[in-house]
Amino acid sequence: MSAVASRTPDLDHVRWHDLECGGYTADLAFWTGLAREHAPAGGALRVLDVGCGTGRVALPLAAAGHRTVGSDVDPVFCAELDRRAADRGLPVAVAVANACALDLGERFGLIAVPMQTVQLLPGSAGRRAMLVGIRRHLAPDGVAAIAIVDQVEPFGPEDAIGLAPDMKDFDGTVYASRPVGVTLVDGRIALDRVREIVEPSGHREQTTDRTLLEILDMATLEAEAAAAGLRVLPRAEIAATTEHVGSQVVMLGA
Ligand SMILES: C[S@@+](CC[C@H](N)C(=O)[O-])C[C@H]1O[C@@H](n2cnc3c(N)ncnc32)[C@H](O)[C@@H]1O
Missing domain, CATH: 2.20.25 (N-terminal domain of TfIIb)
Structure with missing residues (x-):
């Protein structure tokens, strides 16, 4: 008989996150494709997943062979990602870190900010702090990609x-x-x-x-990124599915 883990607040927290975010797969080909495109010939890319949660994006990136760091402000999600990566033998390092104060001491070829995490940050000051951090952590030929939802249809x-x-x-x-x-x-x-x-x-x-x-549009985020010293690249898009809205992706270089 298998042991049933008894519920704790941390376990519920992870399960809600997995239920409400973990089932979204429509953007995974975008993130793994971006990593493949920017990896050195025959080599692995150093990838940072900002706001990694329990690793919905970080784990597939690592499974594709990229040396991945997942950072999140939530220590419970970080511990869970650490456990999942270890269980699967995947190269994921985990850092409990606020996206507005990144100081990881290394540079990355790809910095991914999936699933509207940037819209959870406190206003333009929070975004600017994250963008300055991204600028400091991006390799000279690296790319950063930040997904946002800029159109929502209210309903009651x-x-x-x-x-x-x-x-x-x-x-x-x-x-x-x-x-x-x-x-x-x-x-x-x-x-x-x-x-x-x-x-x-x-x-x-x-x-x-x-x-x-936060309500955010592409032009505002691009202007904030340029002010933080990042180079604005052509935008990308993650298509909507029958179950999920699509995202716009701001693309940035060092
Ligand atoms: C919508 S979830 C996305 C999780 C994961 N990136 C994914 O795509 O499944 C947003 C994540 O951002 C994290 N987060 C929120 N505010 C943050 C902050 N200030 N710094 C770092 N992470 C933050 C949350 O803890 C959560 O894991």
Whole structure:
């Protein structure tokens, strides 16, 4: 009989992250393709994944042979990525670090900031601090790529009726997360979800969760990057899928 890990706040935190972010795969070919394109002939690229979470992007990059550093402000996610990389024997180093104060003491051929992480940073001051850090960590011929969502369609609870929740069974405990609104709140985008956990005993817990994203467009981020001393390169795009909105990607050189 397999041992069932008992729930802890850290385990729930990782499971919600995996449920709500981990299933997104539409951008993985973009990130691994970018790394392949910039790797030296026959060699591995040094890659930094900023805001790596539990490694949705860092692990495939490492599996493709790139020496990857994942950095995140969240120590629980960092510990989980460290464990997953070790389990799979993958070359991932992990650093608990605020994206607004990067000081990793090395330079990278690719710096990736996937999945709107830049929109979680506090306003233009937070973004500028991250961009200055990226400038200091980018190899002379390196490239940085920052994904944003610049178009959202607000909806309320009545529009969300019938939306299927993301659901996953972890060792018999079911986690379900249902989006119930996207609204504008104090100049930011609020993503509201209702989360429910059903334990094998039938015990249920329901909570709400709100993620706040800064409103950001490509031109603003490019202007901020140029002011931080980065070179603005042609933009890229990650296409929308039936389940997920697409992203625009600001591309930057040293
Ligand atoms: C939307 S998740 C994306 C996770 C992962 N990059 C992915 O694509 O699946 C945003 C991540 O950014 C991290 N984060 C938020 N603010 C941060 C900050 N100031 N510095 C570093 N990481 C941050 C969160 O802890 C979370 O792991």
